[in-house]
Amino acid sequence: MTPQFHPYLINGPFDDPGLYIDFLFERRAILFDLGDLADLTPRKLLRISHIFVSHTHVDHFIGFDQLVRLCLGREKRLHLYGPAGFVDQVGHRLAAYTWNLVQNYPTDFTIVAVELHRDGRAFGAEFHCRDGFRRMGDSSFAVVDGVLLDEENFRVRIAFLDHKVTCLAFCLEEKNHVNIMKNRLEEMGLPVGEWLGELKRAVLRGDGDEAPVRAWWQERGESRERFFTLGRLKSEVLRIVPGQKIAYVTDALYSPENAARIVALARNADYLFIESTFLDEEADRARERCHLTARQAGVLARAAGAIRVTPFHFSPKYAGEGIRIQRELEEAFNER
Ligand SMILES: [Zn+2]
Numbered sequence: 001m002t003p004q005f006h007p008y009l010i011n012g013p014f015d016d017p018g019l020y021i022d023f024l025f026e027r028r029a030i031l032f033d034l035g036d037l038a039d040l041t042p043r044k045l046l047r048i049s050h051i052f053v054s055h056t057h058v059d060h061f062i063g064f065d066q067l068v069r070l071c072l073g074r075e076k077r078l079h080l081y082g083p084a085g086f087v088d089q090v091g092h093r094l095a096a097y098t099w100n101l102v103q104n105y106p107t108d109f110t111i112v113a114v115e116l117h118r119d120g121r122a123f124g125a126e127f128h129c130r131d132g133f134r135r136m137g138d139s140s141f142a143v144v145d146g147v148l149l150d151e152e153n154f155r156v157r158i159a160f161l162d163h164k165v166t167c168l169a170f171c172l173e174e175k176n177h178v179n180i181m182k183n184r185l186e187e188m189g190l191p192v193g194e195w196l197g198e199l200k201r202a203v204l205r206g207d208g209d210e211a212p213v214r215a216w217w218q219e220r221g222e223s224r225e226r227f228f229t230l231g232r233l234k235s236e237v238l239r240i241v242p243g244q245k246i247a248y249v250t251d252a253l254y255s256p257e258n259a260a261r262i263v264a265l266a267r268n269a270d271y272l273f274i275e276s277t278f279l280d281e282e283a284d285r286a287r288e289r290c291h292l293t294a295r296q297a298g299v300l301a302r303a304a305g306a307i308r309v310t311p312f313h314f315s316p317k318y319a320g321e322g323i324r325i326q327r328e329l330e331e332a333f334n335e336r
Pocket of ligand 1: 057059060251313
């Protein structure tokens with residue numbers, strides 16, 4: 001299976017957090033957290049369509065201005081998500097600048113900001129460059145099952161964590177890959193065509209095996225059709241491969257509630273990026289600061305059944321000793 005998403009941290013483990021997820025077959029990317037963006041090229045930054053901000057401590061949000069600066073004058077719609085209070089904070093950041101010369105731009109760079117509340121409601125507003133980034137178009141919607149974004153080939157899910165403020169953890173779940181076995185189609189006398197797109201969508205939607213599927217095509221100027229159950233086509237002509245899962249967790253107190261939410265979000269993740277701010281010898285300090293230790297992060301990764309785990313967000317006090325954090329996490333992750 002060819003992976004469609006390539007995740008990597010935008011900075012070193014001692015620097016500001018941010019996970020860039022590149023879409024390998026589209027000129028597009030999404031970003032989890034918005035720390036310092038200096039190491040990303042403008043080309044990479046301009047691919048970003050959606051940004052998910054865990055919380056607005058400065059190291060997770062300071063990249064905002066860099067991105068606005070770069071997008072100014074371009075036709076772009078940028079979606080930002082964050083915890084309660086986030087839409088006002090985006091508005092305040094924009095209001096800190098003077099926008100008297102933007103009305104005549106030929107383009108309308110737009111920021112769509114959405115904030116998530118623990119009761120499952122989301123509230124959004126838009127900020128248009130041409131209108132001097134005034135807040136407008138307030139709207140709201142319900143977030144069902146933690147799914148914040150649901151597109152054709154992936155979804156983004158959130159979990160609410162406690163970091164003395166509400167902090168969001170994120171997970172990108174690629175939907176199943178639906179591969180069509182052309183030789184099986186031929187054996188059944190079925191040509192390829194538009195109907196296969198509908199068949200794939202029915203599988204990705206999770207339609208039941210009894211659902212009817214219509215195959216249709218043109219043959220010597222005549223319309224032809226045949227009907228099947230979805231279940232039959234699934235077993236005879238499709239190969240369904242599970243998609244990748246990429247989870248991102250920062251910043252969090254090590255509490256039973258947080259642990260349960262992190263493990264549920266990151267369950268069987270192909271990639272888990274998880275903060276490991278302190279060594280476990282400083283567990284008291286970690287608790288005070290509402291951060292995880294490397295050992296705690298490793299225990300959570302193991303409990304979640306993650307395949308790979310990458311620690312980040314190291315405290316600067318361990319400068320030059322990052323390897324100790326890495327080792328402590330790995331030991332807990334691999335413990336029998
Ligand atoms: Zn932080």
